[in-house]
Amino acid sequence: MTPPPRLNTLSHLSHAAVHYDLGGQIAVDRCFTFGCVEKRDNSSDIKLEVAKRLYNELVEKLGRCRAGKLATTTPTLAPTGPVPCPACRDCQAYFEHGHRSPGIYKLTVSLNNPPTFDAWCDFFGNHGWTVIQRRDQQKASFNRSWQEYQEGFGRVDGEHWLGNEKIHLLTQTNQKLNIQLVSSNGRVREGTWQWFIVGSESENYKLGIGSNGYNGTLRDEFSFYHHGLNFTTYDRDNDRLTHFERNCAISSKGGWWYDTCSNVNLNKGNGLGMFWYVTSERLLSSVMRITR
Known part of the structure; x- marks a missing residue:
């Protein structure tokens, strides 16, 4: 599968949705990653650089995930059993x-x-x-x-x-x-x-x-x-x-x-x-x- 292109222009970013499907497990679009950066944003110089960096980081992570190198994370659950009580009086x-x-x-x-x-x-x-x-x-x-x-x-x-x-x-x-x-x-x-x-x-x-x-x-x-x-x-x-x-x-x-x-x-x-x-x-x- 061909990886998504690295973006160089705000036009690419605002129009292109990233769909990099790894066996049906991952599908990411621009709204999730960039907060829906749209063409109507006039501060294009700053937005372009920030968005390009975020987009390219995403592409890199997706590539690592494809290679099986990205560790998955599990949510930390609140303790359900007995907890230590170092100064219990009774x-x-x-x-x-x-x-x-x-x-x-x-x-x-x-x-x-x-x-x-x-x-x-x-x-x-x-x-x-x-x-x-x-x-x-x-x-x-x-x-x-x-x-x-x-x-x-x-x-x-x-x-x-x-x-x-x-x-x-x-x-x-x-x-x-x-x-x-x-x-x-x-x-x-x-x-x-x-x-x-x-x-x-x-x-x-x-x-x-x-x-x-x-x-x-x-x-x-x-x-x-x-x-x-x-x-x-x-x-x-x-x-x-x-x-x-x-x-x-x-x-x-x-x-x-x-x-x-x-x-x-x-x-x-x-x-x-x-x-x-x-x-x-x-x-x-x-x-x-x-x-x-």
């Missing part, structure tokens, strides 16, 4: 960035405190949930010191306590709490509280949990009996039990928000069994998780 932030696969994620709660730590994220009910406690095999010891409960212990992909300081930082914004329990007979119970907060260390990681808006299949013993209580471990006695000078964490073999001692205790020592008042079945597993 699992809800990951949800908002498109993440939906449960697993271990890095959280950045505060720039001044442990800048980054691992947490397990669950995704359901249009939320990303940060797991703060999990027990399933009840093999890991929860009879830990104040410092261990403060920093956290265990494996975030297994049995663990995320850490009181991290929970305190996470709950500085309004949080919901979800608890799910599985009994030995396979029965699953759960409950969701609309307000959950843990105070600072100077407040003994005091528990705040509201009953308003609670819903679930668990009887709400948690907010009724444990709201406003301080955290206690075997080496830091903050419970309300005054007689016999007994420490609830020692007798229960686990750190918790104790009254005298507890109606709910999901950190109770191995062999004693997790406890939720009026739940007669033996509890096999528990998960505590929070979201905004």
